[in-house]
Amino acid sequence: MSEAITTCDVLVIGAGPGGGNAALQSARLGLKTILIEDHQEIGTPVHCGECISDIACQNLGLSLPDEVISKKVKGIRVIFPDGTEKCLSEHGYVLEKHLFERWIAESAVKEGATLSLGHKITGMSKLYEEGNFSGWMCEGKGDLFPIKTKIVIDASGVASVSSKIIELNPRGKVVAGMQYELIDVPTDGYLDFYIWPEYAEKGYLWMIPKCDGRANVGLVTEDKPRTKKALDEFIEKTHFKELEQVLPPWKEKGNPAFGGTIPISGPHENTHTDGLMLIGDAAGFTSPLFEGGSHLALKSAVFAAQTAAAAISEGDLSASRLAEYPELWKKEFPPYGKILKGKNALFNLSDDEMSLMARCFPDEMSDMGVGGKAMVGFRILLRKPGLYLKKIVPAMLAFGYSRAKYYGW
Numbered sequence: 356m357s358e359a360i361t362t363c364d365v366l367v368i369g370a371g372p373g374g375g376n377a378a379l380q381s382a383r384l385g386l387k388t389i390l391i392e393d394h395q396e397i398g399t400p401v402h403c404g405e406c407i408s409d410i411a412c413q414n415l416g417l418s419l420p421d422e423v424i425s426k427k428v429k430g431i432r433v434i435f436p437d438g439t440e441k442c443l444s445e446h447g448y449v450l451e452k453h454l455f456e457r458w459i460a461e462s463a464v465k466e467g468a469t470l471s472l473g474h475k476i477t478g479m480s481k482l483y484e485e486g487n488f489s490g491w492m493c494e495g496k497g498d499l500f501p502i503k504t505k506i507v508i509d510a511s512g513v514a515s516v517s518s519k520i521i522e523l524n525p526r527g528k529v530v531a532g533m534q535y536e537l538i539d540v541p542t543d544g545y546l547d548f549y550i551w552p553e554y555a556e557k558g559y560l561w562m563i564p565k566c567d568g569r570a571n572v573g574l575v576t577e578d579k580p581r582t583k584k585a586l587d588e589f590i591e592k593t594h595f596k597e598l599e600q601v602l603p604p605w606k607e608k609g610n611p612a613f614g615g616t617i618p619i620s621g622p623h624e625n626t627h628t629d630g631l632m633l634i635g636d637a638a639g640f641t642s643p644l645f646e647g648g649s650h651l652a653l654k655s656a657v658f659a660a661q662t663a664a665a666a667i668s669e670g671d672l673s674a675s676r677l678a679e680y681p682e683l684w685k686k687e688f689p690p691y692g693k694i695l696k697g698k699n700a701l702f703n704l705s706d707d708e709m710s711l712m713a714r715c716f717p718d719e720m721s722d723m724g725v726g727g728k729a730m731v732g733f734r735i736l737l738r739k740p741g742l743y744l745k746k747i748v749p750a751m752l753a754f755g756y757s758r759a760k761y762y763g764w
């Protein structure tokens with residue numbers, strides 16, 4: 356007897372923020388939507404610092420329920436190697452990220468999407484009718500497979516599973532991120548981002564405050580083998596040393612450290628093909644300087660669902676019809692190449708040079724304007740004109756683009 360085939364308009368792979376929102380938006384647009392998630396529950400293990408800016412939430416039309424918000428925060432304080440502190444004040448939230456992801460997936464189900472946990476896609480093959488592409492037959496582990504769908508939205512995170520299965524893009528570069536939950540952490544409501552290359556090579560360390568004195572203290576670094584050692588050393592040498600490490604609420608036992616990897620090669624060359632769109636980390640959408648990606652995952656989901664609905668209603672699922680999707684994200688997402696250039700210039704500076712640059716910044720970096728930037732340039736010129744040869748201007752601009760206004764966090 357042949358296996359029963361499940362059919363749908365849109366199959367979303369992965370119930371992270373991107374996948375949950377892709378399913379929500381697709382279901383809202385009237386599409387028969389299936390959301391599959393490899394794990395048996397949504398959102399754990401958490402692999403995120405858990406912060407998102409208010410501007411990103413407004414842009415997404417997200418009205419966060421109280422239970423997913425751990426703490427409201429005032430913005431980011433960047434701490435340079437000599438201890439110089441400068442602020443990017445833009446309000447936002449630290450989430451209980453697993454609850455946030457569950458809330459989005461539940462909202463998708465309320466709109467009519469089917470959610471299937473413990474479902475892992477392992478194969479995809481193209482279907483044709485009268486010579487025209489008509490969808491995908493997907494294989495995998497889980498009762499619903501095989502699944503026949505018109506469109507696949509791949510939100511499988513850094514695994515970018517469809518890219519692998521159909522060899523759409525080469526494997527990108529990643530950085531490692533790891534954190535601990537500490538308690539009784541002093542805070543004035545800012546996220547503290549330490550640009551201290553001694554511990555975090557081409558990355559940074561953070562203290563992200565949560566409710567009840569809890570905080571995520573962690574780092575991202577390109578020196579993957581040293582990730583845990585570098586974080587432990589940082590904690591040992593700072594005021595965090597005195598504080599107690601606890602298991603996060605979603606973890607009952609085991610190692611208190613948690614984290615994951617973040618794509619850093621920038622958006623993939625191909626974020627779509629016939630009947631397929633890649634969103635979020637699966638598409639390589641993370642901010643180059645501070646590596647945040649939830650907001651880009653959530654927004655790329657909106658663009659993908661819109662494109663899917665239009666393509667399905669027109670009966671054209673081809674790559675050329677879905678080319679609308681990259682057009683949409685390219686119009687809105689921050690200029691990856693420019694920020695990356697700035698990041699590279701920043702990490703080309705010595706600790707002393709970075710600190711000198713920081714001392715020339717105003718205390719509040721969020722609204723420098725043209726006059727403010729000129730003043731910073733003038734101060735640097737007076738103190739160390741040679742820094743201009745080290746491309747200090749792109750390094751300064753990278754901070755500007757990392758503001759929430761540009762989807763920076």
Ligand SMILES: Cc1cc2nc3c(=O)[nH]c(=O)nc-3n(C[C@H](O)[C@H](O)[C@H](O)COP(=O)(O)OP(=O)(O)OC[C@H]3O[C@@H](n4cnc5c(N)ncnc54)[C@H](O)[C@@H]3O)c2cc1C
Binds near residue numbers: 646
């Ligand atoms: C340590 C760390 C800290 C971070 N801090 C922040 C931060 O503070 N703010 C921020 O905005 N971003 C942060 N990020 C980045 C952020 O977590 C990601 O950009 C975001 O989660 C991407 O969402 P996504 O939906 O694309 O993918 P993911 O959240 O990775 O979700 C992918 C889902 O797909 C599932 N999946 C994978 N393969 C399959 C398969 N074959 N079949 C079915 N399901 C599958 C996975 O189980 C997972 O649930 C951080 C990342 C790390 C590692």
